Amino acid sequence: MLYNSGSRTKEVFKSLKPGKVGMYVCGITPYSDSHLGHGRCYVVFDTLRRFLTYLGYEVNYIQNITDIDDKIINKSLETGKTPAEISRKYFDLFMDSMEKLNVAPASNHPKVTGNIPEIIEFVEGLISKEFAYERGGSVYFRVSSLKGYGSLSGREDAQEENLASRVDLEDEKADSRDFAVWKKDEEHGWDSPWGKGRPGWHIECSAMSRKFLGDEFDIHGGGLDLIFPHHENEVAQSRALTGKEPARFWVHNGMVTLKGDKMSKSTGNFFLLNELLSKIEGPVLRFYLLSAGYRQLLDFTIEKVEGVKNSFLKLKELKKELENSDLEYDGEISTNNPAILALLDDLNTPRAIGEIFKLTLPVLEKIYSGSAEKDEMEAAWEMLRIVEEILGVDLKDTGHGEISDEDIENLISERNAHRKEKRFAEADAIREKLSLMGIIIKDTPSGTKWVWEKGIEDIDE
């Protein structure tokens, strides 16, 4: 079951072609650093992709790069760099963050600038079918010519809406709802039948999804804030040209808020992804992002991430214990696994995580007390595979900075020697020293153990 924003209900997911899924997710416009809201979106769709892959689908995942638009051009004017340099730089930074979040690259990341001929062809098609008209070197989509416009975002009845705020610059449009599919631009434009210009905001996705996935494909995703006008206009263009509904499922992720308001560049209310990732481990941040349902609003606070980190560490510890046991596990992930059943219900990651803890944490306790049965450990291992392979939360030990394992072990035996001799001040000094390096000591009945724990540094405002 997957929630379809198009019908506003959960529907049984079935791909158009057996065994294959075509998924298009709107990518970023790389004109400055990405923030946590972007991170959430791509973590969600990466998780969906992983899950579909687990279910046996071959997923063709297309995520575009809008590498030419007003903001990039503005940035270019400010910095003196070319639009290509700017988009390259911020896209690379974005991909860096994605890697830390364990988000795999899409099957293809097509650029707008690499698909201009297809876009021009698309616009010509719209004009020849009289869904679009040319005015002063720009081309506009005639909203009134397409019946059913507005069904995705629930504004079929909207007529000339909000004239006051929209009319200002584009008074060449025949109707205030009309939107540009091609914008006149002498400086940063490409040659076209209408003179120099560049693509309008929505046409790129229509043209590229069509090129890479066909007239009809399975899933179209993106942030909730893209439903209108972006996705609405996108469907309008595609339907006008092909007469078909481009996407079977519309999947939209909820917004990330900060202090109750949407994270957004324009308001200055955001946390940058790369900054966050320099202070919080990628897997912890990813786990946090998946701790709320993907359609739910997610209000970011450091305290919540701290909470997630603590539970994450337990799973990590469980993995270590299982690996150190003599258990050899190579079973499959059962489709009856309660966590899988949760994911089958509209990718319910919070419920899946609940199921995972319900089953794994008691096993960790039993391992500590030495009473874990083999089948319990195998069941726990299966859950950890779900965490790593489907949720994409890496539980690998990531190392621990400067100090070597050997040095740690030496300091620990030194401390234990002091303790034996009841020189507690010295012993505690060593414990404190290790603690400052992030090494936490645990005295257990079976000897002293240690873990490395990356703290979350203070994050200001």
Place this chain on the structure above:
RNA sequence: GGCGCGGUACCCAAGUGGCUUAAGGGGCCGGUCUGCAAAACCGUUAUUCGCCGGUUCAAAUCCGGCCCGCGCCUCCA
């Protein structure tokens, strides 16, 4: 104003008619353990699901009204 989403314990978050006298996680507090800590373990933490009515043998779950928060309607993941 129009369209949409949401309000479950200290926090996060499942559950959407009986299987729940409301999962799971975090936190807090008390106890065991410990030289002291940490870890671990045991116990405690919503007779109640924003408020008020209604439907039903039965509701957090359905219906109506109200209150509150958020998103979109302009660029936005």
